[in-house]
């Protein structure tokens with residue numbers, strides 16, 4: 001990524017895509033993001049109970065070869081019962097009738113050093129998840145396939161073999177880990193052998209992940225949730241924060257999400273300085 005521009009290193013997070021009032025609105029948000037020069041999109045089966053992947057899949061129909069897609073496995077939601085054309089307007093109506101009370105998000109807490117999990121992820125679970133994501137995204141291959149909120153120790157050896165087989169066949173281009181940064185404290189180089197990407201929270205609100213690029217220099221780093229706690233009364237502040245995260249690690253990718261074209265444009269304006 002060394003000769004890439006700042007814009008090339010940005011990625012759009014699709015966690016809020018299903019907050020659009022209609023599929024058409026979500027698709028025009030994605031089109032605006034792409035038309036502004038961002039071609040990396042991060043989603044997960046969990047986002048919007050599957051609607052995020054499906055919306056991104058519709059968007060990909062006309063631009064698959066121009067877009068890099070990252071999705072995840074290891075966490076999923078029960079499929080929603082309604083088609084998107086009904087579900088999105090209904091959810092929007094529900095939000096209008098029962099708005100969430102405004103409030104300030106609490107500052108993130110440094111995770112304890114000893115987060116452990118007894119989860120085991122087997123081959124069948126990964127195989128099913130991979131097929132479901134490929135179907136939802138309408139694609140033969142996934143550019144970046146990330147283990148969602150777990151570390152590789154949770155995978156059964158047969159699941160690891162399956163994942164490495166996907167990579168060898170080209171069905172997956174890169175394999176990555178996308179857990180809470182607190183999970184990476186006890187990781188060593190041997191734990192990430194065979195994995196290409198390390199994704200985690202980064203930026204002013206998460207000082208305890210600042211040393212990860214130096215600890216894992218051979219990995220591709222992807223930062224997210226970088227805007228947490230950033231002032232939204234100063235329209236240029238989010239863009240400045242994106243710029244500072246890009247500068248903090250010149251080979252990292254920086255994700256951000258937004259439900260508003262005006263915010264996306266403000267961020268890119270501030271980034272251009």
Ligand SMILES: NC(=O)c1ccc[n+]([C@@H]2O[C@H](COP(=O)([O-])OP(=O)(O)OC[C@H]3O[C@@H](n4cnc5c(N)ncnc54)[C@H](OP(=O)(O)O)[C@@H]3O)[C@@H](O)[C@H]2O)c1
Nearest residue numbers: 013014015042178224225226227228238256257258259263
């Ligand atoms: N385990 C994982 O791998 C993991 C975990 C968390 C997130 N992620 C990925 O990272 C992506 C980004 O993370 P995130 O959504 O948590 O955090 P984020 O990008 O740091 O923050 C998103 C928030 O910033 C607001 N925002 C953006 N630009 C703004 C502007 N110019 N002015 C005012 N507000 C602005 C958005 O509100 P508006 O909608 O009003 O613009 C939204 O509420 C997610 O979509 C997801 O793809 C991955």
